[in-house]
Amino acid sequence: MHIEYQNLPALVGQEVGVSEWVLIDQDRVNRFAEATGDFQWIHVDVERATRERGGTVAHGYLTLSLVPGLIETMLIYEDVSHTINYGADRLRFTAPVMVGKRVRVRQTIKTVEPRGSGMQYLAEIKVEIENEDKPALIMDMRMLVFPSEAVAA
Numbered sequence: 001m002h003i004e005y006q007n008l009p010a011l012v013g014q015e016v017g018v019s020e021w022v023l024i025d026q027d028r029v030n031r032f033a034e035a036t037g038d039f040q041w042i043h044v045d046v047e048r049a050t051r052e053r054g055g056t057v058a059h060g061y062l063t064l065s066l067v068p069g070l071i072e073t074m075l076i077y078e079d080v081s082h083t084i085n086y087g088a089d090r091l092r093f094t095a096p097v098m099v100g101k102r103v104r105v106r107q108t109i110k111t112v113e114p115r116g117s118g119m120q121y122l123a124e125i126k127v128e129i130e131n132e133d134k135p136a137l138i139m140d141m142r143m144l145v146f147p148s149e150a151v152a153a
Contacts, residue, residue: 001016001017001074001075001076002076002077002078003075003076003077003078004077004078004079005077005078005079005080005119005145005147005148008112008119008121008145009112009119011109011112011121012109012110012111012112013108013109013110014108014109015106015107015108016074016075016107016108016109016123017071017073017074017075017105017106017107018104018105018106018107019070019071019073019074019104019105019106020070020104021102021103021104021130022066022070022102022103022104023100023101023102024058024062024063024097024098024099024100024101024102024103025099025100026046026056026099028058028062029043029044029056029058029059029062029099030044032058032059032061032062032065033059036059036061038059038061042056042057043056043057043058043059044056054098055098055099055100056098056099057096057097057098057099058096058097058098058099060093060136060137063093063097063103063127063136063137064091064127064137064139066103066105066127067105067125067127067141068085070104070105071105071107071125074107077145079147079148080145080146080147080148081146081147081148081149082146083143083144083145083146084143084144084146085141085142085143086120086142086143086144087141087142088125088139088140088141088142089122089139089140089141089142090138090139090140091137091138091139092137092138092139093136093137094134094135094136094137094138095129095132095134095135095136096136097129097136101129101130101132102129102130103127103128103129103130103136104127104128104130105125105126105127105128106125106126106128107123107124107125108123108124109121109122109123110122110123110124110140115144116144117146117147118144118145118146118147119144119145120142120143120144120145121142121143121145122140122141122142123140123141123143124138124139124140124141125137125138125139125140125141126138
């Protein structure tokens with residue numbers, strides 16, 4: 001969705017996008033384990049996890065780490081110099097993502113308010129799991145948006 005900076009407040013209450021599906025495969029999980037040092041068996045030991053849990057499970061933080069890339073094209077600003085991830089409120093991992101499943105992000109703008117020389121918006125983020133009723137995670141994400149010099153002047 002293309003939007004001008006000054007029209008951001010008009011998005012309150014609106015769903016602004018649903019991402020494409022992303023496959024969570026074992027290679028992605030293994031690379032995340034390597035990057036973070038989290039080698040818990042439920043993530044990386046395919047044989048044991050299959051025997052004891054029906055398969056390996058993606059790290060919750062792997063699922064969370066996909067959010068920025070998946071929301072990147074949901075709001076495309078015409079006149080913004082930069083955006084900053086300001087944090088997350090009420091983050092909950094509500095369902096495990098089994099390896100082999102696909103996930104996507106759904107974003108709804110909850111609030112927009114002035115913040116310094118820019119605006120802050122609060123968006124509800126849901127990471128959905130394909131063919132499952134319960135999302136993998138739900139959170140309120142805060143983003144700071146700063147206008148380009150031409151808009152700020």
